[in-house]
Amino acid sequence: MPATRSDRLSAPLSRTEDAVAVSSPCMACGAVVSGWAWINTAGVGVLMHRTFWGSEACPSAASFDWATGVELSAPVEAVAA
Template sequence: MPATLVVLHPASLSAPLSRTEDGVIYEASPCQACGVAGGADWIKVDGTGVLVHNARGRERCPVAAPFDWETGKPLTALPEAVAA
């Protein structure tokens, strides 16, 4: 027997609230590798992908493995130019 879907909201939904509106609280997720609070981003530095902590001035995560940005293959050692 086919399922019958019931339309609960016949009108189109409005756009989501902006993160800049009053009353909205933004909480950054913890680092995916080490769990430190404050959010993290993958960035490209001289062709190498590294994970950085945003709350600490884009400090490189000491746990996350760097990778070749083009291929996605993990690197065993961090290149000198990216280590600093």
């Protein structure tokens, strides 16, 4: 029976035996990664790839001022370091 709003879950949310990991292409460069997110690094917005080996800055995405949203001219590698 499918769960409805009033039904309780049949298994805890942390259960992963039946889970399937779906890769997500980066919105800027299209690389297939585990996930991606915009992060605030000392006031600079940087698009990060989540990979099996950790997180790394997207080589194609433009960084921006987190407070104003204005694009910065510095390369992503420079602001992510």
